[in-house]
Amino acid sequence: xxxxxxxxxxxxxxxxxxxLKVDSFLxxxxxxxxxxxMAREWKRLFSDRTINKILTxxxxxxxIACIVAAEFNVPVVFAKKSQSINLDxxxxxxKIESFTHKKSYDVIVSKKFLSKDDHILVIDDFLxxxxxxxxxxxxxxxxxxxxxxxxxxxxxGFQQGGKLIRDRGVRVESLAIVxxxxxxxxxxxxx
Amino acid sequence: xxxxxxxxxxxxxxxxxxxLKVDSFLxxxxxxxxxxxMAREWKRLFSDRTINKILTxxxxxxxIACIVAAEFNVPVVFAKKSQSINLDxxxxxxKIESFTHKKSYDVIVSKKFLSKDDHILVIDDFLxxxxxxxxxxxxxxxxxxxxxxxxxxxxxGFQQGGKLIRDRGVRVESLAIVxxxxxxxxxxxxx
Numbered sequence: 390x391x392x393x394x395x396x397x398x399x400x401x402x403x404x405x406x407x408x409l410k411v412d413s414f415l416x417x418x419x420x421x422x423x424x425x426x427m428a429r430e431w432k433r434l435f436s437d438r439t440i441n442k443i444l445t446x447x448x449x450x451x452x453i454a455c456i457v458a459a460e461f462n463v464p465v466v467f468a469k470k471s472q473s474i475n476l477d478x479x480x481x482x483x484k485i486e487s488f489t490h491k492k493s494y495d496v497i498v499s500k501k502f503l504s505k506d507d508h509i510l511v512i513d514d515f516l517x518x519x520x521x522x523x524x525x526x527x528x529x530x531x532x533x534x535x536x537x538x539x540x541x542x543x544x545x546g547f548q549q550g551g552k553l554i555r556d557r558g559v560r561v562e563s564l565a566i567v568x569x570x571x572x573x574x575x576x577x578x579x580x
Numbered sequence: 581x582x583x584x585x586x587x588x589x590x591x592x593x594x595x596x597x598x599x600l601k602v603d604s605f606l607x608x609x610x611x612x613x614x615x616x617x618m619a620r621e622w623k624r625l626f627s628d629r630t631i632n633k634i635l636t637x638x639x640x641x642x643x644i645a646c647i648v649a650a651e652f653n654v655p656v657v658f659a660k661k662s663q664s665i666n667l668d669x670x671x672x673x674x675k676i677e678s679f680t681h682k683k684s685y686d687v688i689v690s691k692k693f694l695s696k697d698d699h700i701l702v703i704d705d706f707l708x709x710x711x712x713x714x715x716x717x718x719x720x721x722x723x724x725x726x727x728x729x730x731x732x733x734x735x736x737g738f739q740q741g742g743k744l745i746r747d748r749g750v751r752v753e754s755l756a757i758v759x760x761x762x763x764x765x766x767x768x769x770x771x
Binding site for chain 1: 603604605608609610611612613615616638639640642643644645646647649650653654655656657658660661689690692693
């Protein structure tokens with residue numbers, strides 16, 4: 390998606406260790422008008438699918454997911470990263486390794502909000518090694534729900550996540566796929 | 581706001597310890613069409629103010645804030661609850677006590693995304709003892725920015741947060757104020 394690639398080139402900052410900082414428009418400050426454009430693009434890409442719910446994971450996925458949900462006119466469920474006293478009853482749980490934070494954490498979704506009747510679009514800001522998305526797919530599978538697709542803002546094409554998930558037969562639509570980037574020169578190559 | 585009060589009566593669950601669970605539509609599963617109605621109500625209530633940015637705190641504030649931001653056509657900044665390796669540079673920081681999780685945590689906002697030129701609407705899902713909102717107000721003050729108001733989905737009117745913040749001269753618009761609730765009978769009284 391051209392608008393997102395241009396924005397990454399303009400405002401993204403490449404750091405050592407293959408870190409791409411997009412906190413000025415995607416995951417700390419959020420340019421919601423860009424999110425609306427992204428949501429329309431996913432609506433177009435998944436127009437052949439019947440989707441009744443968006444699933445994402447806290448925290449930075451939630452904002453994009455809500456704008457996408459407004460476009461699809463469906464609710465959002467977000468997976469929570471730790472047990473809360475406000476969440477009782479039965480839960481789907483899985484464990485996710487975080488590339489960014491270099492630790493693993495438990496992720497939970499209440500069984501009340503996912504069922505075998507649900508047709509899910511998974512939305513997240515980043516796809517790198519795929520651990521977060523894989524965790525969400527496991528939760529969907531536990532619920533017996535159907536995954537209609539995965540919508541990613543920025544995929545790091547040089548990491549394995551996208552390939553692993555597509556190899557499972559899941560349709561992944563990433564709006565920008567970074568094939569390589571160089572923190573010395575600041576150059577970035579999109580697929 | 582009638583639609584929100586009705587929804588709380590219909591789907592809210594009152595638990596011992598003055599816990600009001602609204603996880604089926606507000607902060608785990610999210611009814612984004614309700615959020616759009618709420619956003620329009622805040623737009624009406626704050627129509628006399630010039631607002632150029634929404635500030636919220638992760639995680640459950642983000643979804644509402646993004647829908648509000650789409651209505652106001654401004655960006656969102658969300659305060660993060662712990663230091664991330666993806667957040668470098670200088671930060672505004674404060675410490676917040678969590679009523680829900682019974683612990684305190686550090687909250688940070690990058691100095692890049694708040695300045696003295698900003699006119700901020702603070703958005704959050706709940707206001708109880710006011711610790712989270714007070715933390716956000718401290719951060720706004722540190723930045724020298726102007727707080728134009730605070731928009732809350734559900735205020736627990738029997739706790740002190742709303743009074744403390746209004747006593748500071750800050751305009752608070754809560755779309756539902758719970759004056760009392762009873763976990764035995766399930767009854768709930770709105771202001």
